Amino acid sequence: MIEKTGVPSKDLIESIFPDKVVLKKPKAIIECYKEIPCNPCSTSCPFDAIHVPEDINVRPEIDFDKCTGCGICVYNCPGLAITVMQLQNGKVSIKLPYEFTPLPTVGEMVNVMNRAGEVITKGEITKVQLTDKMNKTALIHMVIDEIYLHEAITIEVKHGR
């Protein structure tokens, strides 16, 4: 299905998530489903948690024990295919990459999208990071309800918001 529509199947999505216990701490969720020649996720990780071998076409492998959920890979991934997720008190805290202007503002309630581009819920923006070294890919921190853990992926773009 993903090969025709760009939407990964439920099985594919679930295959990249760790156990919910692991997500008590923030962890990078890598949605790189097909081999492409690319390795910045691995080379940018300061904790040696993501591995791509010498053959850079091999899909990245993440060591959740080492991943701290810092988010550096999120804004270094050229495919914008990484988010960071954490489960806390029935909520999911998400860090996601965002490359549109204007950026959302802290406290704003935004429309949250699933992988099919449908609005599924509202999320509260808790932090917006964009420093020089992030090179124009902002990190948006957002909190949503836990039931959307496997569904939420980005926020709706609103030009001229």
Added chain:
Amino acid sequence: MKRAEFVIIGAGPAGLRAAKSLLDAGAKVLIIDRSDLLGGQLTKQTHMFFGSEKQHASKRGIDILKLMVDAIIEHENLEIITNATVVGLYKDFVIGYVKADVYYKIQADSIILATGASEKAIPFENNDLPGVYAAGAVQTLMNVYGVKPGEKVLMVGSGNIGLIVAYQLMQAGVEVVKLIEAASHIGGYLVHASKIKRLGVDICTNMSVKRALGKDHVEAVEIWKLDAQWKGIEGTEETLEVDTICMAVGLAPLTELLQQLGAEVKYVRELGGNVPVINQQFKTSIDGVYACGDVAGIEEASSAMMAGEIAGIEAALSRGYDVENAANRLNELREDLSNLRNGPHGEKIRAGLAKLGVL
């Protein structure tokens, strides 16, 4: 007539990197480019690059361009002629170019062709209406000149260019109504496809344009489903209200100059069309003439950079220049290049190179 030892035609990623290799070797280099800006397609590539860190992966194309230009621009052995279109390439290595309506000639000793590619188009009724664009042109308008091509776009083609330009149209505030693809599956990287799909752009495979509608400009487009032979199926037409149709349907190497020169070319479908027959050194069938980048087969900018560096080193060696650590560096570049082409997305290029006998 003006003389130059090494003339590089085209200042894109391949040409700029070839220039760096030659300058490092101590050679004098003249670069000619038809644009007023150095960098070829890099001038509009605002997205982060794939590949490995060695080829600046994760940096944006426009920033990689700046690094490449900064690395050579102050060099005393470098001359650059911009706004100049090379229109003739002759067997005695005389290069003719036109700048501001004046025709000039240069006598070269060695020539590196890095002319890149042109965009392909598909035939459909009214495809000459204003509002029908090639994707690269749309990207230039938006990202180089800050001009929106339209307000509502149909993107045709799901290769990386179609997917990336669709995303950049959205960044510019343009609505991408749909992306259609004639093949049965998405051609480009799935991460790029997922990136636009989750923002609400539908990607539809087995579909093409039947015709554009409108009087003086595009006002709508009729699309239809294709059968297994890529023929439109009557009765499946769907009309979309758009003011822009953007075609990202492939690239064709610009080999005309090489053909004028008499270099051997071969039609290799997997490489985009007519390509020069080159060897491992990126040398064409004519001694002293090299071809690298998209002109030698359609690939990514990262491969063009590596090919340019190899061609530059080989061209320098062929004229007796001493290149420090040449053997090691060439080995490393060839390994990186084959590594880049190793995955499923490199299958086509590998098949094409095998037909050329350089794999």
